[in-house]
Every structure is written in structure tokens, then in C-alpha cells.
């Protein structure tokens with residue numbers, strides 16, 4: 001039985017961290033570079049998502065196909081890397097779904113036979129911003145590294161921000 005694998009591009013992260021659902025999550029270092037600059041909690045990502053790099057062979061294949069389809073100019077390094085990693089994981093026997101809203105990425109992935117999912121799947125994708133707060137006195141902390149309340153000494157908790 002093959003394992004369910006989701007490969008995430010940056011549009012998936014901008015829509016929200018994949019927090020629910022089963023299976024394994026992958027992304028690439030190029031995508032993490034894009035995502036990191038937008039201030040999404042790296043710690044949360046690393047607890048759920050495995051960051052990897054594509055093989056040169058798969059990357060080459062992606063560039064060849066995107067040149068044929070006319071998508072080469074639209075594909076960033078991150079875009080190409082994410083399609084290539086999907087190919088690598090699929091050829092290793094995984095049941096791979098590439099999660100992206102990017103039109104060029106979808107187009108090239110489709111030609112290469114990579115399974116696709118849009119990021120905007122209700123129930124599975126959830127936008128989460130965390131708040132660090134004190135259960136004792138309810139003080140909220142913007143410094144997410146804080147662990148003990150400086151007012152009452154209670155160990156701090158985290159909760160999703162309701163917006």
C-alpha cells in the first residue's frame with residue numbers, strides 16, 4: 001500500500017498550514033525561502049513538513065517539459081523544484097498529490113502525470129496564527145519564545161488566533 005504524500009508549494013503555505021489530515025507533507029528549500037520571508041511560523045512547519053531537494057534528473061525533466069509547454073519563463077526555481085520533488089516521490093512509490101494554485105505549475109505537473117490538488121480545499125486547509133498567552137492572568141505575548149508569564153509566573157500556553 002502506498003503512502004499518501006502531499007507536496008506543498010508556496011501558495012499552499014500562504015493559504016494556511018496543513019494542520020489536519022493524515023499522510024506526509026513535503027516541500028523544498030526553495031519554497032521554504034519564499035515562505036520564510038512572509039513570516040509563517042517555521043517551527044510549526046518543521047513539525048509537520050519534511051523539507052527536501054529534488055534530484056537533478058527530475059529537475060531536468062521539469063525544465064524540458066516546461067520549455068515545450070511554454071511555461072518555462074513562468075516557473076520560478078521553487079516552482080520547478082516542487083514539481084521535481086513530486087516526480088521523485090512518485091517514482092519512489094508514493095501516492096503523491098501536489099498542492100498548488102499556480103497555473104504554470106499545474107500545467108507542467110499535469111503533463112508529467114503528477115496528481116494535483118488545489119490549496120483551497122475546505123476542511124483540510126486551515127489558516128492558523130498562534131497566540132502565546134497566560135492561562136493565569138490572560139496576558140498575551142507577542143514574543144513567541146516567551147515560556148513563563150512575567151506577571152504571575154504561570155507557564156505560558158499557545159492557542160490559535162480566532163480572526
Ligand SMILES: [Zn+2]
Pocket residue numbers: 134135136137138139149150151152153154
Ligand atoms: Zn500571567
